[in-house]
Amino acid sequence: MDSFAPLAERMRPRNLDDYVGQEHILGKTKPLRRALDAGIVPSMILWGPPGVGKTTLALMMAEITKRQFHSLSAISAGVKDLREVLSKPSGLFPPILFIDEIHRFNKSQQDALLGAVEKGQVTLIGATTENPSFEVNSALLSRCQVYILEAFGKEQLNSMLQRALKTDNWLNEKDIKIVNTDSLFRISGGDGRKLLNLLELIVNAQIGQKEVLIDNVLVEEVVQKNLARYDKSGEQHYDIISAFIKSIRGSDPNGALYWMARMIVAGEDPKFIARRMLILASEDIGLANPTAMMVANACMDAIMKIGYPEGRIILSQTAIYLATSPKSNASYVAIDAAIALAEQTSHLPVPIDLRNAPTKLMKEIGYGKEYKYSHNYAGNFAQQNFMPDELKGKKLYEPSENARENEIKRSLQNWWKDWYEY
DSSP: OOTTSOHHHHTOOSSTTTOOSOHHHHSTTSHHHHHHHTTOOOOEEEEOOTTSSHHHHHHHHHHHHTOOEEEEETTTOOHHHHHHHHTSOOOSSOOEEEEETGGGOOHHHHHHHHHHHHHTSOEEEEEESSOHHHHSOHHHHTTSEEEEOOOOOHHHHHHHHHHHHHHOHHHHTSEEEESOOHHHHHHHTTOHHHHHHHHHHHHHTTTTOSEEEEOHHHHHHHHOOOOOOOOTTSHHHHHHHHHHHHHHHTTOHHHHHHHHHHHHHTTOOHHHHHHHHHHHIIIIIGGGOTHHHHHHHHHHHHHHHHOTTTHHHHHHHHHHHHHTSOOOOHHHHHHHHHHHHHHHOTTSOOOGGGSOOOSHHHHHTTTTTTOOOGGGSGGGOOOOOOSOGGGTTOOOOOOOSSHHHHHHHHHHHHHSTTTOOO
């Protein structure tokens, strides 16, 4: 190994015994481990956050099974590079083609890869930090086993740290004493590569000193600030907005504010946050508090005008208002039920009394003849069928139990007592 390579590269495991973590897929009784022990490597997608050993695992699979190994990065490689690799002669078994950041391949690149996998030209190992169900086309995904790699815990990070201190020649030359590891592990965020790079950075910061002391204060000073781990285009983007929405839906303003703050600190587009609250105001609050949609819409308008940092106050006010509002998804459920019914009954004709009659002929054959103009009746209401005849009495909207919709229910019961059961 090149002594000038980064510590993380120097410490890359060369066999499964040195490989840390991922016991849920590499434990001795697990299917992937059994396949490797038998010399079998299926095409697969390795999905997990950065620094959890995706590339290392691919290299070890090639070494264990004695396969040729080709590596491409989807960031820089194109169809031409892919075809060049596929044109190379292989040995007795198909070579392993490792594609890092496979989610960055476009449709044509993924289609070119699909043909090679189908024909058995290569065994594909794709690595991605993104949810493959979103980023990898379904045809390619169906031909690969997806393995989820998990971020390292403190025990696993400590194992990597101790192994580096014991086995790396450069570190062995130094008198390193670790006082505590809280900041070191926290800033690493479950990323093994980040941990080792951070260790190297801290040791380099004390070059020339007889003794290298590593404690929380020094780690914080060297790193300066632990930047939020949040990829605005990645899966955590969806996880955090999901937690935010669920906190508001669950009427917890504290949870809502925390997850919103996570997005703000990470530089999320404030329009995205406001837009999601506008959707929620209708989907999860709806008629239980119709004003919620007006507040969310006003927030959206204000954010379009002012952005950050002042916009955080408006976002906060809106999130708290929505979280503390009564909840109802009755409108959301109703439209989905209506769409499902419409898809099944699109052949049903519009009742003749509801049809438009712009011409004399249409009027003569009865279009709109029996229609009751509501304003001509007491209370501006006249009971009549507004559904296709075959669906007469079919109820789609069911008011939820809250003050506003209980009032709506009483009105509906009064109007439609002979028609619908509210």
